[in-house]
Amino acid sequence: MTEQRTGTRAVVLGASMAGLLAARVLTERFGEVVVVDRDTVLGVDGPRRGVPHGRHAHGLVARGQQVLEELFPGLTAELRAAGAEPGDFNGDIRWYFNGRRLRPGRSGLVSVPATRPVLESHVRGRVQALPNVLFREHTDIVGLSVSPDRRRVLGARVQSRGRTAPEEIDADLVVDTTGRGSRTPAWLGELGYRRPDEDRVKIDLAYTTAHFKLRGDPLGPDAAIIPVATPAHPRGALLYRVPGRADCVELSLTGVLGDHPPTDPDGFLRYAATLPVPDIHRAVRDAEPLDEPVMFRFPMSVRRRYERLPRFPERFLVMGDAVCSFNPVYGQGMSVAAQEALVLRRHIAAGSVPDARAYFRDLARAVDGPWEFSAGADLGYAGVEGRRTAKVRFANAYVARLQDAAAHDAVLANSFMRVAGLVDAPATLMSPPRALRVLRHSLRRGQRPDSGSRHAAAAGPAAAGATPDTPES
Structure with missing residues (x-):
């Protein structure tokens, strides 16, 4: 605990992963966090009602693992002891794009594929x-308590189950982390304020998940097998061991634009057989x-543009999926929430309640890259509505070529996974040394200058973010 306080009490609305991360950093500057x-x-x-996707594939990409380890030292070791299998983000995961495996190599980055209940319970x-x-369970969030002029939030109005009337929890800061x-x-x-504009990308995604006790070991030393859904191969999957059960795996199948994996067992297996990587179907068919x-x-990704509002109530902030909910196949939700927690930490470090507009501007910078990745990649699907700019088309074509080259070049594969893990900026993929390696590979393959466009949809400018994770943060 630091001696300098920003306030006496902060209230976090929602015990989501984003809510837990917000609570963690708020404890450094507030006397009490509710x-x-x-x-x-x-x-x-186990799974709970407030996390409807909690039964499906989850994982922390590299940057998320780094931030959580910073906030909770020793957490990765705890997860390993619980049976999760942290591994090198490239070397220990079999990544497939367009049916081709990226060249394995040691990236030096740690990723943690694990069930959502395991991840959440250890952080909580x-x-x-x-x-x-202080946790207030079984308590509905009724609204905000505000000053007479509606310029300042004074706390939260809540109602515990079994009580006949709401109560007010006074607070110096309220943070909304209630999700989508x-x-x-x-x-x-x-309250008389403008609602935020919203950017929407309708992808009509579905995850279907089942668990199996294996007769063999399809993973061997690897942490997961992940054929990433792309427009060229729009059915994807994530297979990894259930923590604490070496002989059991969780398999999540994904499909977009209404092509959803069936929930009947026979249909589920038939869908798995259509994946471009046969290892997964072989693992579970018997x-x-x-x-x-x-x-x-998951019908659509939504980004609420709070940073564009001309005014916002004082002593009130928003974070996590309540600001931006990503297509979960890009593996960004929890890791972006972790980066947002660092933004919140910086804004309370001065010892005063953050200015909301300044906070939202910085939060937008943390969201910009991942949002551009996922939205751009989704626009690679012909059935997704949206504006495809020249920048998007160029990035799609370039990243498609890079992915093709990365199937043979571990340096490019590691560079790609550093961007996928939200550690490096996407622009690093176009640095002269990386671009030269891509060009050399294209020349060896005899590709025409426009041949990358055949696979443009397979990547999107965001293919760099195409890693499985969770929608909610």
Whole structure:
């Protein structure tokens, strides 16, 4: 605990991963941090209602792992002890784009494929152990308490189950981390503020997940097998071991634009057989199913442009999926939330409650790259509505060539995965040394100057972000 305080109490609305990360950094500058959630959250080690995608594939990409390790030292070792299999982001994961495996190499970056309940329960346990954190479970969020002139948020109005009337929790700062269903836009309208503009990319994605007890070991020393969905091969998957169960795997199949993986067991296996990587179907076709396949649908990515609002209530911030929810196949949700937590940390470090507009401007910078990646990649699908600029088309064609070259060149594969892991900026892929390697490969392959456009949709400017993760942050 630091001696200098920003305030006496902060309230976090929602015990999502973003909410837990917000609570962690707020403890450094507030005497008390209250986390409010409608669910039972403490002691939960399985899926819960507030995380409807909690039964499906999750993982921390490299930058997310780095930030969580900074905020919770030793967390990666804890996850390993719980049976998760952290590994090198390139060398220990079999990545496939357009049916071709990226050349394995040691990237020096750590990724953690694990179930959402395992990841969340360990982070929540660390936050719960902090002496100035209080969880309010089974509590509905009713709204905000504001000053008479509506310029300042004074706290949150909540209602515990079984109580007949709401109560007010006074706070020096309120942070909304309630996810895609955030009511902040509606609250702003009710208070006389403008609602934020929204960018939307409709992808109509579905995850279908099932668990199997294996007869063999398809993974060997690897942490996961991931054929990434692309417009050339729009069906994708993620296969990894269930933490603590060496003989069991979780398999999530993905499909877009209405081509959704079936939930009946036979249909699920037939869908797996259509993947461009046969290893996955071979692994589960004779395995023992442990449950019925379950589907989660994700209709669209949404980015709320709070940074463009001319004014915003004081002592109130928004974070996580409540600001931007990404297509989950790009593996960005939890890791972007972790970077947003660092933004929040910087803005409370001065010892005063953050200026909302300055905070949202910095938050937008943290979101810009991942959003451009995922939105651009989704626009590679012909059925997705959106404006395809010359920049998007060029980036698509270039990254398609880079992916082709990375199947043979471990240096390019590692560079690609550093961008995929949100460690390096996408521009690094176009640095002269990297561009020269791509060009040399293209010349060896005898590609025409425009041949990369045949695979443009396979990458998007964001193919760099095409890693499985979670929609919610």
